[in-house]
Amino acid sequence: MINHQININFNAYAALTELSDARHNLCLEAVKAMGNSHSPYSKFRVGAALRLQSGRIVYGSNQENVAYPSGLCAERVALFTWGANYPNDPIEAMAVTAQTDEFELLQPVASCGSCLQVLAEYEKIQRKPIEVILFCDNGTTWVMNGVESFLPFLFFENRLQS
Numbered sequence: 001m002i003n004h005q006i007n008i009n010f011n012a013y014a015a016l017t018e019l020s021d022a023r024h025n026l027c028l029e030a031v032k033a034m035g036n037s038h039s040p041y042s043k044f045r046v047g048a049a050l051r052l053q054s055g056r057i058v059y060g061s062n063q064e065n066v067a068y069p070s071g072l073c074a075e076r077v078a079l080f081t082w083g084a085n086y087p088n089d090p091i092e093a094m095a096v097t098a099q100t101d102e103f104e105l106l107q108p109v110a111s112c113g114s115c116l117q118v119l120a121e122y123e124k125i126q127r128k129p130i131e132v133i134l135f136c137d138n139g140t141t142w143v144m145n146g147v148e149s150f151l152p153f154l155f156f157e158n159r160l161q162s
Contacts, residue, residue: 006152013141019133023093023143026051027135030095033059033074040064046074046098046109050082052089058082075115079122091122093131108134108142110150117155120147 013019016027026049034047041064050058060078064071072080075096082091098109111119111132123130129146144150 008149008152010142010144010149013143016135016141019141019143022051023095023133026057026093026095027097027133027141029057029059030097030133030135033061033078034097034099035061037061037074038063038071041066041068042100043102044098044100046096048074048078048094048096050078050091051093051095052082052086053092054089056086056089058086073112073115075111076118079115079118083122087125090126090128091130093133094119095133095135097135097137099137104138105136106139108136108140110134113151116147116150120151120155123147 016024019027029049030047032047033049034045036059037045037047039045039062046062048060052058058078058081060074060076060081062071062074063077075094078094096111098105119130123146131146132144132149133141135141
């Protein structure tokens with residue numbers, strides 16, 4: 001038997017004001033995106049904002065549907081919008097935030113596995129990691145360098161590509 005250990009590194013900040021201006025501004029754009037959340041069932045609003053190499057911001061918010069699971073997470077809305085409209089303008093960073101009226105979030109909410117797999121696909125397409133900033137009001141902010149910080153065992157099989 002061989003015992004393996006995986007270490008995941010990320011930076012934690014006590015407040016958004018500790019971030020660089022570029023990161024802080026991207027977080028404010030994610031809050032703006034959250035305003036377009038359609039979440040009448042869960043009452044859990046999520047917003048995502050992508051900053052592209054050109055400086056363009058791409059938005060996403062969670063979109064629920066009474067015919068569950070027809071909805072989509074904020075991260076995938078933003079990522080698929082990028083893939084459909086700006087695939088030649090690499091993604092530099094993604095900020096994600098969440099909020100609910102039911103309780104106060106005290107730490108960031110991590111993206112689901114489906115969103116992380118889509119993020120992994122787009123990192124592979126653009127051949128560089130995407131910085132991910134997760135934050136919540138009055139809580140800590142986490143900054144990760146790429147999807148491997150979340151998923152050290154990514155699903156990729158190069159023989160599936162054409």
